[in-house]
Amino acid sequence: MNAGPATPAADSPVTASRRRILARTRLDFWLDALLLVAYTLAYSLGFTGIATHEWLGIGLGVVLLVHLTLHWDWVIRTTRKLLRRGGRERFVWLVNLLLLLSMTLCIASGILISEVALPELGITPAAGSFWRQMHDTTATLTLILVPIHAALDWRWVVGVARRFAAWRPGRSR
Amino acid sequence: MKFLRHLAAVVLVVAVIVGLGVLWAHTSGGAGPRPAPSPEALLRLEQIKEQIKTGVIRVRSDNGFHLADTGNLIRTCEIEAVLAVAVITVSVVRRRRHRTRRTTARA
Numbered sequence: 001m002n003a004g005p006a007t008p009a010a011d012s013p014v015t016a017s018r019r020r021i022l023a024r025t026r027l028d029f030w031l032d033a034l035l036l037v038a039y040t041l042a043y044s045l046g047f048t049g050i051a052t053h054e055w056l057g058i059g060l061g062v063v064l065l066v067h068l069t070l071h072w073d074w075v076i077r078t079t080r081k082l083l084r085r086g087g088r089e090r091f092v093w094l095v096n097l098l099l100l101l102s103m104t105l106c107i108a109s110g111i112l113i114s115e116v117a118l119p120e121l122g123i124t125p126a127a128g129s130f131w132r133q134m135h136d137t138t139a140t141l142t143l144i145l146v147p148i149h150a151a152l153d154w155r156w157v158v159g160v161a162r163r164f165a166a167w168r169p170g171r172s173r
Numbered sequence: 174m175k176f177l178r179h180l181a182a183v184v185l186v187v188a189v190i191v192g193l194g195v196l197w198a199h200t201s202g203g204a205g206p207r208p209a210p211s212p213e214a215l216l217r218l219e220q221i222k223e224q225i226k227t228g229v230i231r232v233r234s235d236n237g238f239h240l241a242d243t244g245n246l247i248r249t250c251e252i253e254a255v256l257a258v259a260v261i262t263v264s265v266v267r268r269r270r271h272r273t274r275r276t277t278a279r280a
Contacts, residue, residue, distance in 0.1 A: 069183050
């Protein structure tokens, strides 16, 4: 009979720490996958329709806050060492900064020009053409930056996906 | 506690970006409400409303996925895939070149 995984109380500090890291990796992987799928759907306005597009955009904003919070350590660390780091690290930082700016402005302008979601909540936004133009421009910029942002970490994605593929229930990895 | 501290920092950064956006809108004069529509536009709107009522124009309810427009979703996926493949290719080529250079230097 399979004894199953050991209880947390019996874990050595190394195993417990490893478990925490793996749990965090799993959370990062699935949250990133969710963000990519949600963004792809939200960008495809013709497929989703305006109501789903707006609610997805608002949800995306909330999940993005969590994504940024989980990676805040990286932001601080890389920003501090920016001058000492090599070209690739600087490029990744720049892509991420541009993505933060464009995604934030895209979601904010989307909320300001909302036609369904906000009126449903009893709020009538009165934004002008500036925000409409801003939404279009930042959405296009975001469509370029999102796949670049995701692909820059392709080795991590492949590594984690491989580990998940090899995972068997009841086996601690 | 650490998560909340980081969340507060992120919210602050996002607020600053949105604030700068609002400032930009104000300085470019585009932050105000939309201008009132012209009498011609109002007349055309009334005509469209009438056409919807009489069934000349059919309106599709807009509260779900339009499975007929999957082409739109596929196009988005294609753009994302092309860009991702380009970045991965550049990354692989750079890594290979770097490795070759290191091996040559060692030899």
